[in-house]
Amino acid sequence: MGYRIDCLQYANWSEKIFRQMRDGGVDAVHVTIAYHETFREMVLQVERWNRYFERFPELIMKARTAADIDRAKAEGRTAIFFGFQNPSPIEDDIGLVEICHDLGARFMQLTYNNQSLLATGCYEEDDTGLTRMGRQVVAEMNRVGLVVDMSHSAERSTLEAIEHSSRPIAITHANPGFWHPALRNKSDTVLRALAETGGMLGFSLYPHHLRGKTDCTLESFCRMIADTAEMMGVERLGVGTDLCQDQPDSVVEWMRVGRWTKEIDYGEGSASNAGFPPMPDWFQDNRDFGNIESGLRAVGFAEAEVAGVMGGNWYRFFAESFGPQ
Amino acid sequence: MGYRIDCLQYANWSEKIFRQMRDGGVDAVHVTIAYHETFREMVLQVERWNRYFERFPELIMKARTAADIDRAKAEGRTAIFFGFQNPSPIEDDIGLVEICHDLGARFMQLTYNNQSLLATGCYEEDDTGLTRMGRQVVAEMNRVGLVVDMSHSAERSTLEAIEHSSRPIAITHANPGFWHPALRNKSDTVLRALAETGGMLGFSLYPHHLRGKTDCTLESFCRMIADTAEMMGVERLGVGTDLCQDQPDSVVEWMRVGRWTKEIDYGEGSASNAGFPPMPDWFQDNRDFGNIESGLRAVGFAEAEVAGVMGGNWYRFFAESFGPQ
Numbered sequence: 001m002g003y004r005i006d007c008l009q010y011a012n013w014s015e016k017i018f019r020q021m022r023d024g025g026v027d028a029v030h031v032t033i034a035y036h037e038t039f040r041e042m043v044l045q046v047e048r049w050n051r052y053f054e055r056f057p058e059l060i061m062k063a064r065t066a067a068d069i070d071r072a073k074a075e076g077r078t079a080i081f082f083g084f085q086n087p088s089p090i091e092d093d094i095g096l097v098e099i100c101h102d103l104g105a106r107f108m109q110l111t112y113n114n115q116s117l118l119a120t121g122c123y124e125e126d127d128t129g130l131t132r133m134g135r136q137v138v139a140e141m142n143r144v145g146l147v148v149d150m151s152h153s154a155e156r157s158t159l160e161a162i163e164h165s166s167r168p169i170a171i172t173h174a175n176p177g178f179w180h181p182a183l184r185n186k187s188d189t190v191l192r193a194l195a196e197t198g199g200m201l202g203f204s205l206y207p208h209h210l211r212g213k214t215d216c217t218l219e220s221f222c223r224m225i226a227d228t229a230e231m232m233g234v235e236r237l238g239v240g241t242d243l244c245q246d247q248p249d250s251v252v253e254w255m256r257v258g259r260w261t262k263e264i265d266y267g268e269g270s271a272s273n274a275g276f277p278p279m280p281d282w283f284q285d286n287r288d289f290g291n292i293e294s295g296l297r298a299v300g301f302a303e304a305e306v307a308g309v310m311g312g313n314w315y316r317f318f319a320e321s322f323g324p325q
Numbered sequence: 326m327g328y329r330i331d332c333l334q335y336a337n338w339s340e341k342i343f344r345q346m347r348d349g350g351v352d353a354v355h356v357t358i359a360y361h362e363t364f365r366e367m368v369l370q371v372e373r374w375n376r377y378f379e380r381f382p383e384l385i386m387k388a389r390t391a392a393d394i395d396r397a398k399a400e401g402r403t404a405i406f407f408g409f410q411n412p413s414p415i416e417d418d419i420g421l422v423e424i425c426h427d428l429g430a431r432f433m434q435l436t437y438n439n440q441s442l443l444a445t446g447c448y449e450e451d452d453t454g455l456t457r458m459g460r461q462v463v464a465e466m467n468r469v470g471l472v473v474d475m476s477h478s479a480e481r482s483t484l485e486a487i488e489h490s491s492r493p494i495a496i497t498h499a500n501p502g503f504w505h506p507a508l509r510n511k512s513d514t515v516l517r518a519l520a521e522t523g524g525m526l527g528f529s530l531y532p533h534h535l536r537g538k539t540d541c542t543l544e545s546f547c548r549m550i551a552d553t554a555e556m557m558g559v560e561r562l563g564v565g566t567d568l569c570q571d572q573p574d575s576v577v578e579w580m581r582v583g584r585w586t587k588e589i590d591y592g593e594g595s596a597s598n599a600g601f602p603p604m605p606d607w608f609q610d611n612r613d614f615g616n617i618e619s620g621l622r623a624v625g626f627a628e629a630e631v632a633g634v635m636g637g638n639w640y641r642f643f644a645e646s647f648g649p650q
Contacts, residue, residue, distance in 0.1 A: 040365060047420030095372030103427055 003027045003069065003311030004289050005318075007107075007202040008083075008151075008173035008240035010255075012247045013052060017286065018059040021078040024286040027311060028069045028079040028318075030107055030172060030240070034089045036258030039096055042089035046103050049080065064104055066319035081318075083107030083172070085152060085255075087118050087137070094133070097140040106322050107172060108141065109149045110134060110161060113267065114260060119150075119157035122183050123267070127154035135164055142166045145322045151184070151202075151240075158190050167321060168198035173240035175204055176231075179224040180211040184268065188231065195232035200317045202240025203228075207277040208268035209242070218282040222295040225309065234305045238314040239292065245285055249275035328352045328394065328636030329614050330643075332432075332527040333408075333476075333498035333565035335580075337572045338377060342611065343384040346403040349611040352636060353394045353404040353643075355432055355497060355565070359414050361583030364421055367414035371428050374405065389429055391644035406643075408432030408497070410477060410580075412443050412462070419458070422465045431647050432497060433466065434474045435459060435486060438592065439585060444475075444482035447508050448592070452479035460489055467491045470647045476509070476527075476565075483515050492646060493523035498565035500529050501556075504549040505536040509593065513556065520557035525642045527565025528553075532602040533593035534567070543607040547620040550634065559630045563639040564617065570610055574600035 004025050010032040011017050021029065033045040053062050061072050063079035072079035082104045090096040090108075100108070110130075111121035118134035120127040130138065138161060141148055148169040150158040162169055171194060177185040186194075186201070194201060203225060210216035211224070229237060244252070252275060256267040266274055282291045289310065296306045329350050335357040336342050346354065358370040378387050386397050388404035397404035407429045415421040415433075425433070435455075436446035443459035445452040455463065463486060466473055473494040475483040487494055496519060502510040511519075511526075519526060528550060535541035536549070554562060569577070577600060581592040591599055607616045614635065621631045 039368070043364070043424055044420070046424060047418070050420065050423050093372070095369070095375065098375050099368055099371060099428065102429075103424065 002307030003073070003315050005069070005238065005311035005314040006030070006241050006243070006286075006289075007170070007200075007238055007314055008032065008204070009243045009245075010247070011243060011245040012251070014246065015056060015059070017245055018052075018056050018078065020286040022059055022076065024289045026078050026286050026289060027073045028063060028081065028314075030081045030083050032085050033082045033105075034084040035086055035112060035255050036088050036260070039089050039091050039093075042084065042100075043103070046082070049082070053080075062104060064106075065322055066315055069315060069318070081106045083109075083149065085109045085149075086112040087116050090137070092117060092133070094136055094140050097137060097146060098144045101144045101146045105146060106318075107147045107149045107170065109152055110138070111153045111157065113152050113256070119161065120154040121152055122154045124154060127156040129156045129160040130164055134161075138165050143325050145324055147321050155187060155190060158186070159193055162190075162193045162197050162199065165197075167325065168200070168317070169194070170200045170202070170317070172200075172202040173204040173206070173209075173242040174201070175209045176224065176228050179227070180209065182209055182268065184209055191228070191232055195236045198236075200236055200238055200313065201228065201232065202238045202314070204240055204242045205279065205283050206242035206244070207279065210280065214278045214280055216280050218280070218291060218295040219299065221280075222292070222299040225296065226299050226301065229301075229305070234301070235308055235313055235316075237309050238317075239289075239310065241283065243279070243285065244276055247276060252276050327632030328398070328640050330394070330563065330636035330639040331355070331566050331568070331611075331614075332495070332525075332563055332639055333357065333529070334568045334570075335572070336568060336570040337576070339571065340381060340384070342570055343377075343381050343403065345611040347384055347401065349614045351403050351611050351614060352398045353388060353406065353639075355406045355408050357410050358407045358430075359409040360411055360437060360580050361413050361585070364414050364416055364418075364425075367409065367425070368428070371407070374407070378405075387429060389431075390647055391640055394640060394643070406431045408434075408474065410434045410474075411437040412441050415462070417442060417458070419461055419465050422462060422471060423469045426469045426471045430471060431643075432472045432474045432495065434477055435463070436478045436482065438477050438581075444486065445479040446477055447479045449479060452481040454481045454485040455489055459486075463489050464491070468650050470649055472646050480512060480515060483511075484518055487515075487518045487522050487524065490522075492650065493525070493642070494519070495525045495527070495642070497525075497527040498529040498531070498567040499526070500534045501549065501553050504552070505534065507534055507593065509534055516553070516557055520561045523561075525561055525563055525638065526553065526557065527563045527639075529565055529567045530604065530608050531567035531569070532604065535605065539603045539605055541605050543605070543616060543620040544624065546605075547617070547624040550621065551624050551626065554626075554630070559626070560633055560638055560641075562634050563642075564614075564635065566608065568604070568610065569601055572601060577601050
């Protein structure tokens, strides 16, 4: 059997969710451990995960390499990889890139929605591309094996990251704008540049990224994947569900507002729909990966293609990306 | 040829010193990266070392396991292990023990000279032994493979650490008090308890720990090692030179005073002898390990015993100590 890899989750972690990962046959998950956290605050999140690893060794394990996924699979556990959705944990210190990699970080977004020290986020009006520090940090990320993730970045910044990076980058959790023109979804230009450089796109199941949002059908989602495969090549595609299971609405507020404003910012939501939107009925939690797999078969993907999108393609990308250059 | 391992140095690191390590055939060095540093300040020291590893890959490499020493030896490099002379980098957070181990720390003193959150230092008047947090942290250090080092600790605290620790501990850099009764040297009671539990003693070459200080003879030093071998067993013995090469006197002041007092404290020195004392002429730097080796042979040690004291014993201890329990 192939791999099942989810390249983005940010759940309110619990034994229940870890057991659902096992029930869903999920071999590896890239989990977000920082949105706006400083270095020291991010370390507290690693400490929290270390306690999960100590408490639930039969369900999960810390992972650093693609080979760890095979070990996890053989032992019936889920391999957990860390990532940041913002470069806040490296503060203004390029030396922290290697330190964070040493602590297990394998993905870092150059921006969340706002301007960062490195690049421009997708909610800013003006996009000035990679900053001076941004170019230095991308090179350092390339050196140590920390993957550049541009899921929440603006167009020019994303294209410049693709061009400046000497290694393939990732958009771990977003969908094509041609299917659903959300601010967080990506243009054809970005998707083509990503594919041409060996990068990866992880399809998001966060309702604001879906055509029809919560009511999006599995068939529509899988047909979109087929259309994207035409454009990018199926081997460039994976899943990054953006599953935020069991999170209270206070957490989506932290994600959106952090400490950067005293005013409320609804991000992709609105005053009347401020919290986490309900997930589609065919993808409620980690037990539903089989539905996506069936949906891909139903729209005509061959078995090898299904296996690639469900995890094989991320496995190959992890194997090529997580070590020193 | 056997191993040459130095279990404590705190030099003003430079290419010159790294080249001297190679010239002296030194396979591994435990280097101090924290005296009074907070967690974040200690991380800056790891960053500094990461830059050394990047700049001088033909001379040194970061090491995490005993097996890394073999790799370094095969490649003609010196393996560098990190350690703290104070628990200040874990602050008041037991979760930082595993984080520090992940960053490469392999030894941590429970105290420098003063009372810490964990135990009592050798310069305090009253020694209350392991604190509540101290007992918890020793257990956590045992779990992850961070070695308890009591070189600068007071007698009762040291005996309680030996008793409470489920794994052998180390005194990386001190000498027996029976030879030279310095406050930092250790009683027969401590040395016997250390040996009975499989612990290790590293002999110091810091002049304040030597009989006759700077004028101590190689023969006197080696005869002391022979006497200690009678008491502890030769397999419990190694070298921890405490070499502080090329350091300006401002650094010995930081070691002694940190930020804990506004008054000057001379530690083992004095107002008239405040700086680093000159090293004995037979041990000036890393190129002089051969002198110790010859000295051990001259006082009658067999070849296998010499190899053990010069590094084989530390190698065995590293192999047993640096992984999870």
